[in-house]
Amino acid sequence: MSQLTQEIEQLEKTLKDAKAAFYQNAVLGAEKKNEALETFALLIEENAAHLMAENQKDLEQARQDQLQGQLLNRLKLDNAKLAQVVQGIRDLVKLPDPAGKILAKTKLDDGLVLEKISVPLGVIGIIFESRPDVMPQVLSLVLKSGNAVVLKGGREARHSNAAFMDLVKKLNARCPYLANTWASLLDSREAVHQMLNYPEYVDLIIPRGSNQLVSSIMAATKIPVMGHADGICHIYVHQDMGSPEALAQALKMVVDAKVQYPSACNALETLLLHEAIAKVFLQDFAKDAKKNGIMIKGCEKTMAILPDCQPASEADWSSEYGDLTLSIKVVPDLDAAVGHINHYGSHHTDAILAKDPEAIERFLNSVDSACVFANASTRFADGFRFGFGAEVGISTAKTHARGPVGLEGLVIYKYKLRGQGQAVADYVGENAKPFRHEPLL
Amino acid sequence: MSQLTQEIEQLEKTLKDAKAAFYQNAVLGAEKKNEALETFALLIEENAAHLMAENQKDLEQARQDQLQGQLLNRLKLDNAKLAQVVQGIRDLVKLPDPAGKILAKTKLDDGLVLEKISVPLGVIGIIFESRPDVMPQVLSLVLKSGNAVVLKGGREARHSNAAFMDLVKKLNARCPYLANTWASLLDSREAVHQMLNYPEYVDLIIPRGSNQLVSSIMAATKIPVMGHADGICHIYVHQDMGSPEALAQALKMVVDAKVQYPSACNALETLLLHEAIAKVFLQDFAKDAKKNGIMIKGCEKTMAILPDCQPASEADWSSEYGDLTLSIKVVPDLDAAVGHINHYGSHHTDAILAKDPEAIERFLNSVDSACVFANASTRFADGFRFGFGAEVGISTAKTHARGPVGLEGLVIYKYKLRGQGQAVADYVGENAKPFRHEPLL
Numbered sequence: 001m002s003q004l005t006q007e008i009e010q011l012e013k014t015l016k017d018a019k020a021a022f023y024q025n026a027v028l029g030a031e032k033k034n035e036a037l038e039t040f041a042l043l044i045e046e047n048a049a050h051l052m053a054e055n056q057k058d059l060e061q062a063r064q065d066q067l068q069g070q071l072l073n074r075l076k077l078d079n080a081k082l083a084q085v086v087q088g089i090r091d092l093v094k095l096p097d098p099a100g101k102i103l104a105k106t107k108l109d110d111g112l113v114l115e116k117i118s119v120p121l122g123v124i125g126i127i128f129e130s131r132p133d134v135m136p137q138v139l140s141l142v143l144k145s146g147n148a149v150v151l152k153g154g155r156e157a158r159h160s161n162a163a164f165m166d167l168v169k170k171l172n173a174r175c176p177y178l179a180n181t182w183a184s185l186l187d188s189r190e191a192v193h194q195m196l197n198y199p200e201y202v203d204l205i206i207p208r209g210s211n212q213l214v215s216s217i218m219a220a221t222k223i224p225v226m227g228h229a230d231g232i233c234h235i236y237v238h239q240d241m242g243s244p245e246a247l248a249q250a251l252k253m254v255v256d257a258k259v260q261y262p263s264a265c266n267a268l269e270t271l272l273l274h275e276a277i278a279k280v281f282l283q284d285f286a287k288d289a290k291k292n293g294i295m296i297k298g299c300e301k302t303m304a305i306l307p308d309c310q311p312a313s314e315a316d317w318s319s320e321y322g323d324l325t326l327s328i329k330v331v332p333d334l335d336a337a338v339g340h341i342n343h344y345g346s347h348h349t350d351a352i353l354a355k356d357p358e359a360i361e362r363f364l365n366s367v368d369s370a371c372v373f374a375n376a377s378t379r380f381a382d383g384f385r386f387g388f389g390a391e392v393g394i395s396t397a398k399t400h401a402r403g404p405v406g407l408e409g410l411v412i413y414k415y416k417l418r419g420q421g422q423a424v425a426d427y428v429g430e431n432a433k434p435f436r437h438e439p440l441l
Numbered sequence: 442m443s444q445l446t447q448e449i450e451q452l453e454k455t456l457k458d459a460k461a462a463f464y465q466n467a468v469l470g471a472e473k474k475n476e477a478l479e480t481f482a483l484l485i486e487e488n489a490a491h492l493m494a495e496n497q498k499d500l501e502q503a504r505q506d507q508l509q510g511q512l513l514n515r516l517k518l519d520n521a522k523l524a525q526v527v528q529g530i531r532d533l534v535k536l537p538d539p540a541g542k543i544l545a546k547t548k549l550d551d552g553l554v555l556e557k558i559s560v561p562l563g564v565i566g567i568i569f570e571s572r573p574d575v576m577p578q579v580l581s582l583v584l585k586s587g588n589a590v591v592l593k594g595g596r597e598a599r600h601s602n603a604a605f606m607d608l609v610k611k612l613n614a615r616c617p618y619l620a621n622t623w624a625s626l627l628d629s630r631e632a633v634h635q636m637l638n639y640p641e642y643v644d645l646i647i648p649r650g651s652n653q654l655v656s657s658i659m660a661a662t663k664i665p666v667m668g669h670a671d672g673i674c675h676i677y678v679h680q681d682m683g684s685p686e687a688l689a690q691a692l693k694m695v696v697d698a699k700v701q702y703p704s705a706c707n708a709l710e711t712l713l714l715h716e717a718i719a720k721v722f723l724q725d726f727a728k729d730a731k732k733n734g735i736m737i738k739g740c741e742k743t744m745a746i747l748p749d750c751q752p753a754s755e756a757d758w759s760s761e762y763g764d765l766t767l768s769i770k771v772v773p774d775l776d777a778a779v780g781h782i783n784h785y786g787s788h789h790t791d792a793i794l795a796k797d798p799e800a801i802e803r804f805l806n807s808v809d810s811a812c813v814f815a816n817a818s819t820r821f822a823d824g825f826r827f828g829f830g831a832e833v834g835i836s837t838a839k840t841h842a843r844g845p846v847g848l849e850g851l852v853i854y855k856y857k858l859r860g861q862g863q864a865v866a867d868y869v870g871e872n873a874k875p876f877r878h879e880p881l882l
Contacts, residue, residue, distance in 0.1 A: 026807075026809075106827070106828050108826065108827070122809070203839040218663040222656075222660055224838065224841075249862035252862065252864050253862060253863075256865055257864075260864070260865050260869075342464060360859070365467075365468050366464065366467075366468060368464065368467075368563070370855060371858065372855055372857055373858040373859075373860065374857075374859045375862050376863045377864045380549070380860075380865055385865070385868070385876065386547070386555060386856070387547050387878035398563050398644040398665070398853050399665040399842075400665075400840040400841040400853075402856075403856045412841075412843050413843060414810065414811060414812065414813055414844070415811065415813070415843075415844045416805045416815075417813075417814040417821055418815045418816065419815065419816040419817030419821075420816055421690035421694060422694075422816075422818065422821070423693050423694055423696075423697030423698075423701070423818045423820075424818050424820035424821055424826070427826070
């Protein structure tokens with residue numbers, strides 16, 4: 001048997017086992033799932049030294065491979081990060097069970113009652129990059145929701161990821177009601193590509209990574225993919241923000257959105273300024289930009305006010321810089337800002353800074369993005385900040401789940417109909433019985 | 442310019458116009474949308490004679506093309522069907538607006554409030570076959586939800602479909618607040634294939650047609666596809682259905698599920714019998730099968746009881762016959778039935794016939810299908826019967842929308858965050874402000 005054939009057989013077994021585990025974990029009930037989560041949190045605390053020692057191996061390799069500062073920081077597991085992970089798991093225990101919620105109940109007829117009830121989704125395939133703390137977050141969301149998961153972590157974090165998988169084995173031993181195969185770790189890119197060919201076993205793919213990764217996965221599979229292809233976020237500053245106080249506030253939010261974590265997907269890429277306040281805003285902003293190392297690419301009107309900045313090209317309006325570059329465009333009014341955002345944006349997170357409540361509502365209703373903010377930094381778009389306990393990712397899709405996705409992205413619903421022997425033939429034709437369709441909830 | 446280039450340019454314009462129309466219709470509000478629906482219902486009543494005359498042209502062509510009885514019936518528009526369509530639209534008017542619902546509300550901090558609110562989804566691409574009454578149903582669901590739609594109907598119904606599009610023009614004239622381009626009809630298969638290449642304009646594809654159609658569309662596009670690939674539905678008869686009364690009821694439901702409309706996706710394909718009641722059930726069922734023209738393909742145990750039936754092969758357990766063929770398998774217990782259904786089924790609709798409440802609940806929880814029924818025919822799985830007013834289709838997907846899909850499959854949500862100038866930098870680091878995450882709903 002060739003190596004590839006062997007690998008495919010191994011993968012098929014992994015996926016089949018994951019599906020079987022899903023059927024088992026899906027019906028566990030809230031109490032057991034929470035007990036397992038508590039145990040997982042304890043195991044992380046008990047094995048913190050080991051986790052950090054394994055992580056140290058990854059860090060050493062990364063230094064040999066000359067990884068840079070921010071990447072090293074993302075890769076590093078320390079006491080603070082582990083404490084946050086454990087806290088996140090305990091927060092998750094407190095949240096209500098996302099499965100088993102009765103979403104609707106209708107009496108179709110006497111003795112024929114329809115229930116719509118939330119249920120776990122199935123086998124989730126998650127592909128993530130170098131942050132090893134993603135792994136326990138994802139594992140705990142999957143446990144809480146009653147799903148099964150097949151993971152592929154970044155090569156840079158392989159020792160850390162393997163250490164977390166060892167904890168899963170210990171968890172399964174301490175909680176024997178868990179299906180043994182509810183979580184597994186793939187170890188090659190080839191296995192990920194193969195996984196895309198199995199819609200019969202894998203119900204949802206969540207790629208957490210580059211635009212390229214997400215887009216190539218979407219093109220290669222029939223399995224639904226939840227991810228965000230780009231994070232081109234905007235702030236529009238309305239004409240009524242010209243007072244010194246409002247201006248200071250606007251500057252603070254713009255700097256925060258651009259500077260606080262420039263490589264995040266919810267960081268600011270394009271600033272839109274109402275022409276009535278463009279001059280006063282830009283004159284002040286020039287100092288903030290200089291102080292924070294922001295490199296401005298401006299439209300013609302921006303350049304007329306700040307002659308030293310770079311000219312923005314058409315391509316800039318649809319660029320995710322991921323660094324301290326900021327494109328700026330002066331617009332005639334709110335509608336032009338909304339039009340620009342809907343056309344060039346990535347439907348991720350966009351904000352208006354304004355006082356006029358009518359302008360604010362028009363913006364929030366008309367901008368077609370997962371997150372629309374008024375007078376707040378775009379950087380708030382995040383599962384933890386939204387209070388979801390953790391997030392499996394941020395979605396810019398228009399179906400299933402949108403924006404920061406926590407537990408609810410991992411459930412769907414089924415319809416349960418309880419009857420007393422009814423046939424459809426009784427409800428059609430000449431002497432058809434009528435339906436009652438009486439809401440019971 | 443080549444003809445193809447021209448066609449592609451035309452399609453791009455259609456899709457761009459649809460997107461622009463979506464932005465306009467999305468913010469109309471319930472009152473105007475309902476007024477438009479009422480007007481549409483009136484227009485259908487006023488133009489019923491014209492609609493039926495145009496439909497007559499399709500029927501004549503179909504007779505020339507030697508279409509068969511059931512296909513002709515599906516194609517035919519008569520007063521009864523139009524009355525049902527009009528009634529469906531008026532039922533839809535009475536339903537609450539699916540958009541603008543506040544789904545969750547959280548105080549992240551003082552003066553920083555997050556709202557999760559339902560919104561229309563965008564541009565929906567719908568491909569459907571010969572039933573012309575699908576068209577007004579889909580149009581009214583799209584109107585009610587505030588979306589835009591690009592339709593492709595079956596060639597057999599082209600006069601009828603064009604007549605409905607003429608009504609849309611009249612509707613737009615009477616309701617000038619509607620965006621003119623909210624609905625358009627594609628006229629070639631090539632245009633449908635091209636549409637799959639535009640995820641920037643089309644947010645969801647709903648193919649209503651053959652397995653092949655749905656599957657080939659899924660493989661060819663990054664756009665989310667909502668549809669069902671197969672309808673392999675099961676009924677499992679539990680061991681406690683052996684009394685004469687229970688047996689009579691079970692026979693009635695099995696015959697209904699198989700015979701009432703054999704080509705429907707929710708019709709029965711495989712019957713699973715607990716071995717304790719197999720003999721008594723099959724001896725009675727043989728007469729019903731003969732009377733109704735049901736052709737049985739049985740497992741070995743079935744053949745031991747009914748020696749005249751055909752043997753079932755492995756392929757039968759995953760076949761959607763769409764006719765009066767029925768495969769039958771005798772199983773040792775409920776778990777075997779559940780295992781068979783989850784393995785061979787299409788996760789569409791499966792039913793248990795039983796008395797024991799524990800067995801019923803175990804089946805409803807463990808079978809991983811969109812619709813799980815107890816003591817009712819699988820044929821109840823339908824948007825009208827469930828009380829949704831109309832349906833855009835039935836989904837066997839595990840994401841977004843599952844089972845019969847009405848209005849709610851055409852909406853998603855966005856997060857609105859209203860602040861007072863907050864920056865994320867205030868909530869991180871040493872002197873971080875804590876989040877409050879206080880539910881307001």
